[in-house]
Amino acid sequence: MPTDTPAANGYVFKQLKRLGLSDALALQTAPMVKVQAFDAGKRLWTKGNEIKHWMFIIQGLVSASVPTTNSESTPISVYGRGAWFGEQSIINRKPSFADYVCLTATEVLTLPAAQFDQLFVTEPNFARFVAKLMAWRVQKTSETLTLMKLGNPCMRVVMGLAQFAEALAYRSDRPPTIGFGEGVEIPIAQNTLASLCGVSRTLFSEYVQQLAQHGWLKLSYGKLEILSIHTWHAFARSQREDSVNNLNASIQELLELLRTLDAA
Template identity: 30%
Template structure:
């Protein structure tokens, strides 16, 4: 097994709930996929044969409408898994997954995934939490596309990289360029630059070339350019949800 896949499995939350025999089967069956920047990890309409995890790099989950408009659903960095809902269904995939930089992906076969789902109750519980978090993220994305200003969109996009249900790592640094953030948040690189400067001035993060260090994840997750009681209420609501996420057993 490659070093990339070994690290992916070590830092994945769901592997910690498996028995030694179950983990051994996963390690024997998982395969590595190398995807160049701009290449497709998965394509809309393809059959779903694997569950995928990002071992190294960065991917964007998106779709293109019949009018040619691209909708970005989520960005995933190393340690994140995607597509469990698609694996559980028998229909073709309904979205594209594109590598924003050279990326290494772990591919767990559908048969192995289904075997774990049927034989491991702790694994099934983890999947329920993942699926529930996907629904919450989609709702946030819909709000983001319709209501939020560019700075808030950048803040929410960055905050998603530190969701404790999706990522086991507690490192507050993420390697991401302004161009990549723009692709994920659906804004221009210039607006990303302005947003990062504003968030840095507020003491929420520190922006360096190709790296963002988050100093306050809660403030990042609930950032909104609002004033008065409405903003305070939004901060309290999002902070309460983030605190609840931190209590999820790892």
């Protein structure tokens, strides 16, 4: 999407308006917003690096992962189409707390950090939007990190898939409420998904097969589709909100929980 076309200019203006900017300020800010495209696997930011832009996903998927001691990483957030990300480090003036990597070919809008700071200080509606976004994300990130770091392999696989269900089927800038359909395909190879969940390809396949047998996933020609999106969302929410969740639940227990949530 070249930035100098009327269509691109209109798209940028529309996204800025959604942040609470007035027509005049959105028009003034739009020339500072650039479009960039990245290949799958591109590392946007490394933990400890300065974040120089706030980013918005036009299309694609980006994961935020925290490196662990065994040279692997734990995914704490997956951002999909329509998500802004990177605000926490810009506001706190601290380096990136995670590695941000494109999981697929990704196209983004970038707003310079200096312009973000100015809008945050001078525009109440913009500051309100960002504050609500951060409040939800900080809680979500903390709870997800606990589940993904301390949960057993089975929990990490099911919770990892639930994160993709959220990122692909809902807007990523607020708690999800309304689904856009009953199924959504994850456009990522299963060996990559296994790595993101911190389990072996063999274990990942074992759990995925059982989820598919019970109707929660659809497998075909190497593709993985998440079914009953609303139930996966309910699962993710219940795990984050439940202070006494079982981090060592078996696949049978998690399947039963999915059935219970689906019937609720």
